[in-house]
Amino acid sequence: MVVRKITERIFSIGTIDWDRRLFDSLIPLPDGTSYNSYLIRGTEKTALIDTVDPSHEEEFITNIVCAGCDRIDAIIINHAEQDHAGSLPIILELFPGAKVYCTEKCKDLIGHLLSIPAGRVQVVKTGDSLNLGGMTLQFFEYPWIHWPETMITYCPEDKILFSCDLFGSHYATSSLYMDEPCRTEISAKRYYAEIMMPFRSSISKYLEPISQMDLAIIAPSHGPLHNNPKWILDRYKEWTSDTVKNKVLIPFVSMHGSTERMVRMLTDLLMERNIGVKPFNLTDADSGLLAMELVDAATVVLATPTVLFGPHPAMVNAAYLANLVKPKTRFATIIGSFGWGGKTIDVIQSMIPHIKAEILPPVYIQGAPDEKTRDELMKLADMIASKHASEPAIL
Template sequence: MAVQAINDGIFCIDIQHPDRKMFDCIMPTEHGTTYNAYVVKGQTKSALIDTADPDFTKEFMDSVDRCEVNVIDYIIILHTEQDHSGSLPVLMKKFPRAQIVATEAVAKLMLTHLHIATDKFMIVNEGDQIELGGRSLTFFKIPFAHWPDNTMVYESSTRTLFSSDLFGSHYSSDKLFATNSHEIKVAARAYYAEIMMPFATQVRKYTEKVIEMAPSIIATAHGPIWNQPSVILQKYMRWTSDQVEKTVVVPYVSMHGSSAVIAERLCLRLASKGVSVLSRNLGKKPDSLVVQSGLVMRDLVTAAAVVYVLPTVLGGPHPAGSYCAMLMNAMRVKTPFIGLLGSYGWGSRASTIFAEMTSGLKKAERLSDVQFEGLPTEDQLAEVDKYADDLAAKIMQLGDRLI
């Protein structure tokens, strides 16, 4: 399904990569991904928006041929990352007279990442237009959604917005349009968590701008196209707000069962207080760490609290939990409450080290850490009950922040 018409004169080249299991070596992609490029035909000129990952250059070039475009007048690069620009060198050889169009930010990064000289580019600025004959393309800068160079292009006659990485999903499918698919919305949330969430403030501004533009179609760089833009726009407005759900995420690791006992007691007590709980075992299987950490990030898009339950290893938190906590710190989650419970063999600096690893989350309230030596007794588990009760009460006091 490499080439499909979106509407009259606009075609999507969606290169499918269904068996890609990881993105950027940190993000699990259960459903693979796509690399989307677009051909826009006017009465007098044609433009190609973005290319494809270099591993798929041949398939991409074959797809360009199937668009039945004899001449490409403009090759527009919205974002430097190689999954969007990697086929450009080959494309430039096939269409040597095409003008390469990009913002200055893209052109500078293309020099360092693909070694394409900046004098090869036609530089466009905010609001600039390219006329194709009967239709035009307008450029909008969206820095840090998610790189400093990301750009959007709007085709006004069909109200089609080419949004680059913004509003995307890692989801390989034979369906061109996302419509209102629950599964695709879940994939879009995971994508937001590890790509857009660190820049939520900027992303919210861009989302508001797009709502004002009122596009009929949002054509993303990854995943199915949004032919009902309100679906993803409403989600982004919620995800980028400070609102949270009555949910506690519990990432845990247990080497010999002690931490598992604590995690189970915590989850049961929270549930009894009317709080939803999502527990994630970071060490259950060899591939659990990355997969479950990815799920934790997705959970934390709207969770009210996260409580890690970890054993101590060589004085610090278990490395699997440390990885997840450091990733959480990098993703700048909005979770109001953060805590650590755990067990240790004979001594621990886990609390101090955990605080250092999550020091970037300055808006979050730090719950009192609780550490037990060895297998917790029933009296100690009663402390876990109180911990859960206190946390549930704090969540209920969030007021207007609760969804």
């Protein structure tokens, strides 16, 4: 990756991971990702904001050299996770005079994760700033926008917010800025769903003070920069709000066709009632796309057959992930088919305590669906339509 100028004194020197396809051995990366790092040159000091994943440290060091940087005085670590701070040990070795600036909690974490000596770290708090000479870095502790130690950094002279994981995207592109509206929406929403949604309540509190900042650019730790900050701020306000869409998401898995037939019945019945509906086949599914669909669905219907005594393993995985990301879903229920018994409904309900939704009566049948099943699904569709119509937070 080449060194790219953002302003006269701020440069992007991170790396692009074009071929990475899995993050945390969990999150699919169909479009790769980037590890963003920023070089800020003052008249007195030079600062680095974040490093890169250790797998890219050779390219990162090359970029530092190509930027003509022979001195780094301050390294700002907004977040301790290795894709942000993983190259910190070698950078500290190359620049023995550099000091690390981070929160108290981050100091503890980089000590445990990366063996960073405490003597190299300067703890900062909200309201602290660092004068580089004509350039100022202001620090704001924003815990639980991802991890408990997270902070963001603001440069008032150039009106740039270095937002850490907030407002990011896993999107490898040669463009410095988000300049493809359709692609931008998808990648930003997917990233929010996968990474940020579990911390929705915390993020919503931070959006107002960020909106009050004088911003020309938001520079996240992954993906392109935002030179239209209002666009991404408006999206985050929508995603973190309590409002949901008049939509039903139906994650499903079927072994012999019975559960899938029930899904098709319910889908048709909901469409007849002018309710948006998305059947989502969990077989070989992209968990990131499932998370994205969960962002604003008013109702989630988990559709699964029984395997021995409980839900299909694919549904177990989906229910576990849904519980982790804590969507703002208003209503939830379970449909499906069993052969001779089991406790599928009880097992699934016990797996989703963080989904604070009203549980609607399940439709769980033995064997193949028939006209009686259709009648039960019709009652469920009517109930969902009535709930959606009476819920003011559903748009």
